[in-house]
Amino acid sequence: MKSKLLALAIGILAASQMTFAQEAAPGIVKAKAAELTAHRVDRLVSLNKIDSSFLTKAAKMEVTVVQNQAPAYYKVRVSQTQPASGEALQMDVVYDGNGKPLSYTVLPGGSAGPDEGWTGVDAITLMENGLHYVLENGEKDANVRPFYTALTTITLTKGQLNGKTIARTQMKSSENALTLNVYVNLDGSFVSSEIIK
Amino acid sequence: MKLSLFVIFFLLFSGCRYSRVTIPNNLDLNEQMSLPAEEKVKLSFNLLNQSVFIPKCVSCHGTSGGVNLESYPEIIKNLRDIKSSVFMVQTMPKKDLLSDDQKRLLWNWIEIGAPLNAQKPGSEPPPPEPIQATYESINKNIFIPKCVTCHSAGNSAWQVLLSRQELLDSPLELALPGNPDESGLVIAVERTDKKRMPPEKDGYSALKDDEKAAIRAWIEAGAQ
Numbered sequence: 001m002k003s004k005l006l007a008l009a010i011g012i013l014a015a016s017q018m019t020f021a022q023e024a025a026p027g028i029v030k031a032k033a034a035e036l037t038a039h040r041v042d043r044l045v046s047l048n049k050i051d052s053s054f055l056t057k058a059a060k061m062e063v064t065v066v067q068n069q070a071p072a073y074y075k076v077r078v079s080q081t082q083p084a085s086g087e088a089l090q091m092d093v094v095y096d097g098n099g100k101p102l103s104y105t106v107l108p109g110g111s112a113g114p115d116e117g118w119t120g121v122d123a124i125t126l127m128e129n130g131l132h133y134v135l136e137n138g139e140k141d142a143n144v145r146p147f148y149t150a151l152t153t154i155t156l157t158k159g160q161l162n163g164k165t166i167a168r169t170q171m172k173s174s175e176n177a178l179t180l181n182v183y184v185n186l187d188g189s190f191v192s193s194e195i196i197k
Numbered sequence: 198m199k200l201s202l203f204v205i206f207f208l209l210f211s212g213c214r215y216s217r218v219t220i221p222n223n224l225d226l227n228e229q230m231s232l233p234a235e236e237k238v239k240l241s242f243n244l245l246n247q248s249v250f251i252p253k254c255v256s257c258h259g260t261s262g263g264v265n266l267e268s269y270p271e272i273i274k275n276l277r278d279i280k281s282s283v284f285m286v287q288t289m290p291k292k293d294l295l296s297d298d299q300k301r302l303l304w305n306w307i308e309i310g311a312p313l314n315a316q317k318p319g320s321e322p323p324p325p326e327p328i329q330a331t332y333e334s335i336n337k338n339i340f341i342p343k344c345v346t347c348h349s350a351g352n353s354a355w356q357v358l359l360s361r362q363e364l365l366d367s368p369l370e371l372a373l374p375g376n377p378d379e380s381g382l383v384i385a386v387e388r389t390d391k392k393r394m395p396p397e398k399d400g401y402s403a404l405k406d407d408e409k410a411a412i413r414a415w416i417e418a419g420a421q
Contacts, residue, residue, distance in 0.1 A: 028368070039369055039381075042392065046384050099368030121391065 130169025
């Protein structure tokens with residue numbers, strides 16, 4: 001009887017621990033997971049582990065929460081427009097809740113598109129600098145916060161602003177239907193931001 | 198007509214603002230800065246290098262391509278400009294200003310002729326120890342003089358701090374014990390592109406080979 005009770009108690013304890021492990025708040029927000037991915041891409045390219053076009057021709061990042069695969073918590077998918085050769089690629093980078101990178105996988109099926117031909121800093125740095133705006137303002141600005149805590153995608157395109165060629169990082173959140181545009185000069189310096197419907 | 202001209206000129210000139218830039222003169226500065234004679238005789242290049250030039254100047258005035266302040270001959274060559282930019286027009290250092298003590302040392306050393314050796318025998322500080330592959334040595338010789346101006350709380354690169362624990366715990370994998378090739382710190386200081394640290398775009402020189410080697414060796418040995 002005693003041993004059954006003990007086994008039951010251990011079972012309940014283990015189940016509650018697993019529940020807590022899944023429900024524990026992550027140490028980083030989704031926007032930080034995306035920003036860490038920008039650094040990760042740079043690192044993997046520096047180490048010649050992935051196609052360098054992930055750095056120069058990245059076009060999109062998508063952030064999702066991984067279900068029931070602890071310690072994995074976030075998965076960030078990076079899409080490039082063109083690889084060095086062949087078809088456009090994607091890459092999944094998986095992190096734990098504190099942003100520690102756990103794995104990366106290169107996949108086919110990138111969103112083939114025009115080469116924006118970034119002439120200042122590379123595409124990943126432009127995305128990273130757009131994300132810095134969110135990381136710096138997400139806690140204090142209620143309008144930016146949904147993109148800080150619940151970022152789903154960030155896309156990078158080239159555009160014109162007041163007659164000047166700029167990079168537009170466009171962000172979406174799962175908390176609302178708005179779009180945050182962060183405009184960045186081609187050298188990576190911040191220009192302005194706007195939230196649009 | 199005269200009245201309208203007067204009004205136009207009045208409006209024009211009332212919109213101008215003048216401010217007088219006061220450049221301190223030698224006498225005033227000497228009064229403020231002068232050290233007692235018994236201290237002046239201890240001043241030497243070695244002392245100034247360790248107290249002022251290495252911690253405050255060479256991170257920018259190294260191999261970055263501008264004025265080089267890494268050796269005695271180079272410093273002597275630029276002495277007038279150093280005096281002017283630090284004490285007269287006060288444009289240097291651009292970041293991490295000199296403390297009052299550092300200013301006094303520099304002022305007096307220049308005033309007594311910027312000697313290589315101290316006038317009082319035996320008062321020279323010991324030469325700097327060569328950099329070691331330990332965190333303490335790296336922190337003292339690299340991070341503090343060359344990195345923490347930005348990489349510290351409240352400064353521009355506050356998100357990447359350089360305490361040993363931060364380096365080990367960072368999700369950027371800055372120090373992977375035993376694996377310098379994949380450690381972000383090693384990659385950042387060894388790379389030669391625009392993303393090199395310290396950043397070239399801000400005028401900073403690359404770390405020297407012995408500094409890079411010490412960081413690599415420290416991580417290789419386990420980053421203790």
